[in-house]
Amino acid sequence: MRVLSGIQTTGNLHLGNYLGAIKNWVKMQDEGECLYFLADLHAITVHNDPAALRQNTREMAAALIAAGIDPDRSILFNQAQVPAHAELAWLLNCTARIGWLNRMTQFKEKSGKNREGASVGLYVYPVLQAADILIYQTTHVPVGEDQRQHLELTRDIAIKFNTDFEREIFTIPEPYIGATAARIMSLRDGTSKMSKSDPSDMSRINLTDDADMIAQKIRKAKTDPEPLPESLDGLEGRPEAKNLVNIFAALAEKTPAEVLAEYAGQGFGQFKPALADLLVETLAPITARFNALRSDSTALDDHLAKGAEKARTLAQPTLDAAYEALGLVHRT
Numbered sequence: 232m233r234v235l236s237g238i239q240t241t242g243n244l245h246l247g248n249y250l251g252a253i254k255n256w257v258k259m260q261d262e263g264e265c266l267y268f269l270a271d272l273h274a275i276t277v278h279n280d281p282a283a284l285r286q287n288t289r290e291m292a293a294a295l296i297a298a299g300i301d302p303d304r305s306i307l308f309n310q311a312q313v314p315a316h317a318e319l320a321w322l323l324n325c326t327a328r329i330g331w332l333n334r335m336t337q338f339k340e341k342s343g344k345n346r347e348g349a350s351v352g353l354y355v356y357p358v359l360q361a362a363d364i365l366i367y368q369t370t371h372v373p374v375g376e377d378q379r380q381h382l383e384l385t386r387d388i389a390i391k392f393n394t395d396f397e398r399e400i401f402t403i404p405e406p407y408i409g410a411t412a413a414r415i416m417s418l419r420d421g422t423s424k425m426s427k428s429d430p431s432d433m434s435r436i437n438l439t440d441d442a443d444m445i446a447q448k449i450r451k452a453k454t455d456p457e458p459l460p461e462s463l464d465g466l467e468g469r470p471e472a473k474n475l476v477n478i479f480a481a482l483a484e485k486t487p488a489e490v491l492a493e494y495a496g497q498g499f500g501q502f503k504p505a506l507a508d509l510l511v512e513t514l515a516p517i518t519a520r521f522n523a524l525r526s527d528s529t530a531l532d533d534h535l536a537k538g539a540e541k542a543r544t545l546a547q548p549t550l551d552a553a554y555e556a557l558g559l560v561h562r563t
């Protein structure tokens with residue numbers, strides 16, 4: 232089993248990233264060979280402040296290590312230090328079809344009304360993501376639900392390339408999407424995803440939030456006046472309540488049904504403080520480690536350089552095989 236996943240370096244880690252993806256990344260370190268990377272080349276597809284990018288890249292490395300990614304066991308690196316990602320992306324741009332990219336919902340959301348003014352990079356973003364995955368013969372990709380469409384595109388690109396050139400150049404990867412935490416929603420609106428780009432900081436829990444801030448955000452989180460129901464059916468049509476139960480379940484490593492069995496009949500006046508306590512218990516040690524690591528940029532750069540060296544070695548054979556299959560004259 233070879234595991235790979237990435238995270239953009241556009242801001243800080245939030246609870247959606249942690250429960251939807253990173254928690255699984257940490258667990259999978261016991262199950263296979265893991266590569267985790269900072270998607271800095273993806274971050275520049277939208278407006279980019281160079282100083283912020285540099286800082287975010289290092290801080291995201293610190294956040295991942297603080298969350299439990301062990302740079303001695305996993306290969307932790309940033310895309311910009313492994314040129315094979317961008318090189319393979321070009322080859323795959325020639326395999327991916329415009330019609331396939333036109334169906335990508337994330338591009339439509341991110342480009343919004345100003346589609347003509349969006350960067351070409353934002354449009355071909357999913358092709359670079361396919362290159363990230365396929366360059367390492369990845370078998371499993373742990374991600375949140377919002378990445379499912381990009382993973383399907385990755386599989387389509389790999390299948391077409393293998394078929395066109397009549398060789399098994401790429402392994403066809405499987406998405407690994409958890410059951411309860413695959414889509415953590417905003418604390419202010421249970422119908423939209425918790426995200427870095429939401430202008431309201433009250434909509435998300437950040438890794439950098441302290442215990443008081445977490446308690447305040449949970450206290451102010453949108454809910455409804457009903458008590459918690461006995462069964463999952465009772466959460467239908469109550470997106471905010473469902474989201475808080477899912478967050479509780481993911482943190483406690485229980486199913487949502489088990490959480491309801493414990494809290495059925497209780498109102499949010501009782502449930503919210505229990506949830507805030509659980510959040511603080513989980514996040515406080517991660518935040519403390521993050522604060523200890525974030526300022527040592529020399530140590531972080533060192534981890535990333537070592538990770539990138541290993542990643543380059545693993546990537547090269549696939550890149551060579553792809554050049555060869557296409558008939559490109561190249562050095563090996």
Ligand code: TYM
Nearest residue numbers: 236237238239247248251252270360374375413414415425
């Ligand atoms: P990114 O940086 O938006 O998010 C990183 C991971 O966090 C997950 N996630 C969520 N999960 C549950 N609920 C949420 N509210 C939530 N918000 C974010 C995402 O699904 C993701 O797993 N395109 C990717 C980065 C990427 C990548 C890759 C991932 C680039 N190349 C190759 C996998 C493989 C992205 O923007 O993730």
